[in-house]
């Protein structure tokens with residue numbers, strides 16, 4: 001087959017833009033699109049004209065919620081960009097983007113440096129081995145401080161980051177940047193939209209600083225590159241191209257993080273950042289091969305990019321598009337795929353027809369005949385594929401390593417106004433949870449109450465808003481509640497025996513199961529330790545299923561029981577009366593019976609909270625944390641404000657925004673992210689059980 005790819009693999013970049021909320025990711029992305037000729041008008045993200053944030057909720061609130069994919073061309077390279085949300089409630093969007101990206105730009109606010117959500121996304125990017133370059137944005141803002149921002153990368157992220165540029169001026173006087181490799185200055189004209197700039201000699205007053213910074217940079221490169229080290233020690237004059245190559249290699253190896261300066265809003269420095277993407281971030285050929293497993297042999301396969309290999313891709317996002325319906329975003333690792341052909345969904349073990357293929361340009365799309373290795377594109381026509389599924393050639397099935405899906409921590413009840421609304425709600429829940437795996441819903445079979453769960457108040461707020469607008473659901477929404485979990489703290493064994501004999505065919509299931517606490521985050525694990533067929537093979541999956549289902553409803557107060565291992569080690573059966581259903585019931589009885597001895601506890605989400613408030617309010621803030629059952633973990637001065645880091649149970653954080661606002665006359669802010677689960681204190685556990693009617 002003739003290769004019809006437009007850009008060679010080595011000239012392809014799949015990058016993400018990530019940061020703390022409001023650092024300027026969307027603005028930076030828009031400027032990139034403007035300078036690469038994709039859009040012709042600069043749309044301010046907060047006046048509702050943004051090209052990237054196209055959902056109504058995004059435009060109204062001026063925030064990014066879903067990660068948008070778009071494509072640009074810079075200096076002969078195809079750059080696929082994913083603009084990810086900064087708010088912690090949408091971490092899953094960041095997570096799934098990271099899974100499929102080869103590199104990222106981390107955007108910082110030059111006045112704030114590294115912020116809490118920067119730490120989170122940085123950690124996630126490290127988990128997925130995604131190389132990064134850093135853009136210190138907002139150099140025009142009052143209080144902008146480039147040195148402080150670079151230092152904060154060392155202090156707060158422990159990362160080996162080094163400036164490859166220096167800003168010329170700051171705040172109102174920010175005029176451009178100095179390139180520390182070429183030792184030239186790029187000066188922008190204030191009145192232009194930044195499309196042109198002058199490359200001039202470094203202004204005399206910056207020359208000493210620039211020389212010193214260049215020496216620091218070369219020493220930093222030498223530290224990660226032996227060849228450069230030798231030449232540096234010899235006193236050689238190292239050509240710029242060699243330095244660039246060394247930075248590129250160390251960046252791709254995650255040993256070095258080049259730092260750029262600019263102001264997206266004031267149209268400065270974005271082109272140099274794009275050069276950085278091309279120079280330092282990897283092509284699909286440069287990254288660590290992606291892991292996959294052959295489902296037939298269990299053998300591990302390393303996927304190395306190339307078009308002449310069997311097709312393998314990961315579905316990383318499902319979106320419902322108002323015009324074309326269901327869109328499945330895929331990242332192609334190897335091979336190619338034509339519109340109108342078929343793929344094997346190895347995860348679901350079925351074949352799916354690929355309708356049309358689309359290249360996404362944030363708010364419009366272009367139909368393409370074929371996708372190639374290294375591409376990110378959307379498929380129309382896949383009906384059963386969900387987030388995280390592997391799509392491969394049917395003769396070369398592979399399961400690609402998927403992504404972690406975090407547990408939702410907060411929930412609200414939804415009470416539809418009418419029967420018709422109930423039906424619409426069901427459709428909405430199905431569609432929205434397909435799009436967003438962190439959005440869950442369950443209906444209590446006894447009370448008929450529906451609970452929707454998500455990652456935070458903002459997340460649920462947006463979901464409720466979408467249910468109303470896109471699916472016309474009229475419903476009463478309850479107050480946010482904590483999504484508690486349950487777990488076992490001790491090992492316990494119990495029998496579950498379900499026998500009904502009332503003439504005719506009866507029911508008979510009998511099992512002995514040992515339960516042990518599993519490591520946090522490991523979920524449910526089932527072990528079949530039956531010997532001698534005392535529980536026949538065909539009933540064992542029912543035992544596992546019965547346990548899984550009853551764990552969903554917990555053993556204390558109706559919350560899902562998590563992180564428990566179950567070992568089925570004994571039992572008995574009846575030739576005639578045994579059935580799958582009877583073993584399922586027996587399994588759930590074993591769970592209930594073991595619960596008494598297994599030290600069941602209720603777990604609550606503990607949030608990592610960062611509160612920033614004026615120094616005068618320091619005493620109040622400490623008091624507020626303690627009163628909320630919180631633990632202060634650290635504090636530091638942040639300019640003339642104080643930052644307090646603490647671990648606080650989510651249950652105590654409802655309404656905290658108002659408390660903080662009134663205590664600080666509106667000057668205090670806070671952010672929180674889920675950190676871990678902890679058992680609630682005994683007295684609170686009893687209260688929760690009482691409130692939920694006990695079990």
Ligand SMILES: Nc1nc2c(ncn2[C@@H]2O[C@H](COP(=O)(O)OP(=O)(O)OP(=O)(O)O)[C@@H](O)[C@H]2O)c(=O)[nH]1
Pocket residue numbers: 019020021022023024025026027028045046062063064065084085086087137138139140141262263264265266
């Ligand atoms: N002064 C200044 N403001 C900027 C700059 N870049 C962005 N902003 C402003 O900062 C605010 C946030 O910008 P966005 O681009 O929406 O930030 P974001 O990081 O995409 O935000 P989320 O997607 O909601 O996380 C907007 O009011 C921008 O106008 C900059 O370089 N300088």
